[in-house]
Amino acid sequence: MTSLVTTVTETLRYRGQLGQWSWVLHRVSGLGTVLFLILHVIDTSWAAFYPKDYEQAIREYQSPLFTVGEFLLVACVVYHAFNGLRIILLDYKPAWWAYQRRAATLVFVATLLVLAPTFILMVGHVLDFYGEEGRDIAGLDEIIETQAQFFIGFIVILVGALILSALFGLIARSRATFDLPGRLEAALWSFMRLSGLLILPLVFGHLAMMHVIQGVFDITGSGIGIIGTDVINQSGKAVEFVGQRWDMLVVGVAIWRVYDGLLLALVVLHGFNGLRGVVNDYTHPPLVNRALNYAIIFGAIALIVVGMAALLAGVDETAYRIAEDLTASAS
Numbered sequence: 001m002t003s004l005v006t007t008v009t010e011t012l013r014y015r016g017q018l019g020q021w022s023w024v025l026h027r028v029s030g031l032g033t034v035l036f037l038i039l040h041v042i043d044t045s046w047a048a049f050y051p052k053d054y055e056q057a058i059r060e061y062q063s064p065l066f067t068v069g070e071f072l073l074v075a076c077v078v079y080h081a082f083n084g085l086r087i088i089l090l091d092y093k094p095a096w097w098a099y100q101r102r103a104a105t106l107v108f109v110a111t112l113l114v115l116a117p118t119f120i121l122m123v124g125h126v127l128d129f130y131g132e133e134g135r136d137i138a139g140l141d142e143i144i145e146t147q148a149q150f151f152i153g154f155i156v157i158l159v160g161a162l163i164l165s166a167l168f169g170l171i172a173r174s175r176a177t178f179d180l181p182g183r184l185e186a187a188l189w190s191f192m193r194l195s196g197l198l199i200l201p202l203v204f205g206h207l208a209m210m211h212v213i214q215g216v217f218d219i220t221g222s223g224i225g226i227i228g229t230d231v232i233n234q235s236g237k238a239v240e241f242v243g244q245r246w247d248m249l250v251v252g253v254a255i256w257r258v259y260d261g262l263l264l265a266l267v268v269l270h271g272f273n274g275l276r277g278v279v280n281d282y283t284h285p286p287l288v289n290r291a292l293n294y295a296i297i298f299g300a301i302a303l304i305v306v307g308m309a310a311l312l313a314g315v316d317e318t319a320y321r322i323a324e325d326l327t328a329s330a331s
């Protein structure tokens with residue numbers, strides 16, 4: 001906790017120190033994206049297992065609150081990606097540290113250059129959607145109800161992890177924090193760099209499809225071609241959008257399932273290992289430190305299992321009808 005306070009106060013005190021701000025922004029943007037990722041992978045699995053809930057989740061993504069969040073998310077991913085590249089380059093070319101201030105400025109400039117046209121296109125999607133009358137927009141009460149379930153889930157996992165940590169402390173008579181062997185830490189350090197490089201094209205491609213070429217609003221566009229496929233979304237249901245993408249075959253390979261599977265594994269391992277680093281920086285009491293590490297390891301495994309299960313299960317065509325029934329009963 002003291003170190004968290006120090007991070008905040010020192011950052012404010014060192015006003016104008018670009019390196020310090022880059023470090024904080026990299027951390028905040030990484031953590032923000034991880035938070036979104038947890039909700040997003042669970043939501044996406046509903047397309048396969050709870051089609052009605054998936055329709056509702058996408059309705060909420062299309063609400064004004066999430067629309068603002070979507071702009072922030074894109075800014076986080078773009079900044080984090082460019083700054084991550086800077087970190088990787090400087091780690092492998094320490095001689096370039098002499099130019100690190102210039103490199104940090106370049107990252108801000110590159111981020112703005114990419115965000116400007118991206119945001120213009122995204123605003124276009126927003127105006128198209130909200131410009132049409134009679135839209136069924138999710139209310140704040142519905143959003144709070146859905147997000148409360150996630151919040152309760154987080155609390156349950158944290159309490160479970162605290163109990164496990166206390167039991168471990170009692171049985172093993174341990175007052176130690178959760179430390180990985182040095183060799184594994186070194187391998188994870190390299191993994192963070194390698195995975196960052198691999199994630200970059202995957203996540204930018206995903207964002208281009210879901211925000212720029214089409215928008216989050218086109219996921220429920222009836223009669224609109226589905227990005228990355230040669231079919232049209234007949235029902236205008238989000239589950240049909242996902243189902244058709246996952247069923248799209250190129251030379252017998254379900255390319256979007258493979259793509260999403262790679263993205264899922266890399267982004268969860270990278271994001272949760274990053275989260276572990278941040279947690280270990282700020283939590284030193286062994287009971288809490290072990291509990292948070294257990295929760296992170298459990299969370300990463302659970303998320304990969306849930307996401308992969310959805311990819312393997314795919315979306316049944318009856319799900320389209322279930323989703324259609326939902327709309328029919330609502331109107």
Ligand code: HEM
Nearest residue numbers: 037044045070210216242245260263264267307308310311
């Ligand atoms: C609001 C922004 C986003 C939207 C609207 C969106 C939309 C979608 C959709 C429709 C799918 C279903 C599969 C498909 O059609 O390919 C999906 C899957 C996925 N997305 Fe996103 N995405 C967004 C942002 C992100 C970001 C920033 C990440 C990475 C940090 C990400 C990671 C994933 C992963 C890993 C899957 C596969 C999940 C699974 O296997 O269950 N998405 N996304």
Ligand code: HEM
Nearest residue numbers: 027030031033034081084085087192196199200271274275
């Ligand atoms: C798009 C390409 C990406 C690149 C090039 C990249 C690169 C990096 C690098 C180099 C680090 C520093 C690792 C270290 O200090 O050991 C890092 C940390 C981190 N990354 Fe990424 N990353 C990317 C995407 C993501 C995504 C999509 C997420 C979220 C799911 C994420 C979450 C994090 C977190 C939480 C940290 C720890 C931050 C800290 O310790 O301050 N990254 N990333």
